[in-house]
Structures are given as C-alpha cells and as structure tokens.
Amino acid sequence: MTTETTNDVLSASRGRRLPSATPGARVRGSAARWKRLLNQRILLTAARAAPCPPGLEPAEAAALPVNGLTAWQALEMLGLGRGQRLLVTNGARATGSLAVQLAAAMGVEVTATASAYAADRAFTRVASGRAGGRKVVLIR
Numbered sequence: 001m002t003t004e005t006t007n008d009v010l011s012a013s014r015g016r017r018l019p020s021a022t023p024g025a026r027v028r029g030s031a032a033r034w035k036r037l038l039n040q041r042i043l044l045t046a047a048r049a050a051p052c053p054p055g056l057e058p059a060e061a062a063a064l065p066v067n068g069l070t071a072w073q074a075l076e077m078l079g080l081g082r083g084q085r086l087l088v089t090n091g092a093r094a095t096g097s098l099a100v101q102l103a104a105a106m107g108v109e110v111t112a113t114a115s116a117y118a119a120d121r122a123f124t125r126v127a128s129g130r131a132g133g134r135k136v137v138l139i140r
Contacts, residue, residue: 025051026051026052026058026061027044027049027050027051027052028049028050028051028052028061028062028064028065029042029044029048029049029050030048030049030065050065063094064094067094067095067098068098068102070095071095071096071098071099071102072098072102074099075099075102075103075106075108080103080106080108081106081107081108082106082107082108083107083108083109084108084109085108085109085110085111086099086103086108086109086110086111087111087112087113088100088103088110088111088112088113089112089113090113090114091110091112091113091114092112092114092115092118092119093114093118096112096114100112
C-alpha cells in the first residue's frame with residue numbers, strides 16, 4: 001500500500017463515504033501501485049480516499065493507514081478473542097494506540113505502557129474516547 005496526502009482536490013463528487021470531498025479539501029489517498037501517485041493528477045474512488053484528520057501534517061496523515069494496518073495484522077496474527085489479555089508497549093504512539101483501540105473493540109482486556117508525557121497528551125484521550133467504553137489499563 002502506498003499513501004499520499006494533498007490539499008489540491010480539483011473536483012469531487014460528494015457522497016456518503018467521503019462527505020467532506022470538496023475542492024481544496026485535504027485528503028489522503030492510497031494506490032495499489034505506487035507509480036500512480038507520481039502522476040500530477042489521479043482519480044481516486046471514495047474507497048481509496050479519506051479526509052485528513054485536522055492538525056496532522058501531510059506525512060503524518062499519509063502514515064495513518066499504514067499504522068492501522070500494522071496494528072490490525074498483528075492482532076490478527078495473535079488471534080486474541082473476547083476476555084483474553086494483551087499488553088501493548090508504547091501504547092500512546094501511532095501503531096500502539098491503534099492496537100489498543102482495535103483490541104478493546106474486539107473485547108480484549110488491554111494493558112498498555114506509555115511515557116507520562118505521551119499518556120497525558122494523547123493516550124488517555126484516545127483510549128477513553130475510542131475504546132467504546134471498555135476498560136484500558138495504563139501503566140506509566
């Protein structure tokens with residue numbers, strides 16, 4: 001998977017899957033073949049595009065799906081199910097925080113480690129807001 005971000009949306013058809021697709025919007029796109037992203041202009045379907053989260057630099061937004069895919073593949077390889085336990089080290093960083101959220105959504109009991117700085121800045125907000133109300137234990 002190759003990803004790229006831009007704020008040069010020239011035109012867009014709005015729809016349910018990508019409601020914020022308007023000219024000038026910041027979007028992230030992915031292509032199965034990286035050479036397509038070298039073109040000056042490309043056509044992306046809604047399945048290959050997503051709005052960039054506000055506050056992220058283009059490089060950070062482009063890396064987001066890669067981190068999510070890494071977290072998902074690791075959890076899939078572990079084969080954990082509801083009620084099993086998982087320790088996520090570096091749980092406040094990109095891949096770790098996504099692993100925490102995905103595992104918690106699967107019903108896994110998650111314990112995560114993070115530095116005090118990272119925990120205060122990101123992890124507590126992410127875990128409480130996106131873990132679906134499930135318990136996540138944080139070790140600083």
